[in-house]
Amino acid sequence: MEILSAEGITKEYRISDNFFQRSNKLIKALDNVSFSIEKGNCIGIVGESGSGKTTLAKIVSGVLLPEKGVVKFRGESIYKKTDFLEYRKNVQMVFQDPYSSLNPRLKIFTVFSDIIKTHITRDHEVIKKIAVDNLKKVGLDEEHLYRYPHQFSGGQRQRLSIARCLLLDPEVIIADEPVSALDVSLAAQILNLLKNLKREGKTIILIAHDLAIVKFICDEVxxxxxxxxxxxxxxxxxxxxxxxxxxxxxxxSSLVKESYIRGIGADSSVA
Ligand SMILES: Nc1ncnc2c1ncn2[C@@H]1O[C@H](COP(=O)(O)OP(=O)(O)OP(=O)(O)O)[C@@H](O)[C@H]1O
Ligand SMILES: [Mg+2]
Structure with a gap:
């Protein structure tokens, strides 16, 4: 069953090439891009820096609008949906730059509990349980709940943003380079986590620079x-x-990295 599709997505950014002029130059970040994904499958989006991967992820998650084209969830345009909150609950994105997507003034517990309060419950004990359960999934602990974003390493922040994405138990996970800031053993841990989520029936869009990363989990590329x-x-x-x-x-170019990741313990069996 098709769960999500993008049809004919075209996105242009307007930039200025002169400090004094108004924006006048257009960059075509995406040109007529289409794909569709079945429930429980994983699609890997690969390409060099600047190829449009993050732009596509933002359009699919609904945070950015395309000039042309439409994104459909369960066959319906997400732009027509009156219940956009429901879409955002079901389709969660792990952002490429975890630092800029975490408010530096808020402790992790505040960030997580705001999300859970909006969508699930206001019960403090339940909120704490959901928060801790999801931190454990990415190899972090309860003590990390009471820290500010700057008190983490880059890799820990990336794992925090994965935990945040899982809080609402979304059907579709869009992960934008979720392992690029991690060393190889942590990368293997996160890849195994994503693979397990897929086994549980989640639909995954995985963005990477490298084909070695997507090879472990994805059905389509x-x-x-x-x-x-x-x-x-x-x-x-x-x-x-x-x-x-x-x-x-x-x-x-992916072959060397692939054998390395495999050697360090990523589960490379066919999902
Ligand atoms: N807000 C913006 N304003 C203007 N141009 C932008 C903006 N965001 C992205 N671009 C441009 O659009 C193109 C695609 O960018 P995008 O971030 O989607 O690439 P990417 O494939 O995710 O790259 P990376 O692998 O480096 O993350 C690039 O040429 C980029 O410079
Ligand atoms: Mg990107």
């Missing part, structure tokens, strides 16, 4: 370059017979 789809299809098909030179290069 999309390769983006300059906002245009270079390749999109089943993982096996893309790894066994890539269409473009660009994809071939990505596959070759």
């Amino acid at each position: 999309m390769v983006l370059k300059n906002g245009v789809i270079q390749e999109y299809g089943k993982k096996e098909q893309i790894f066994n017979s890539p269409n473009s030179e660009y994809t071939k290069e990505l596959i070759e």
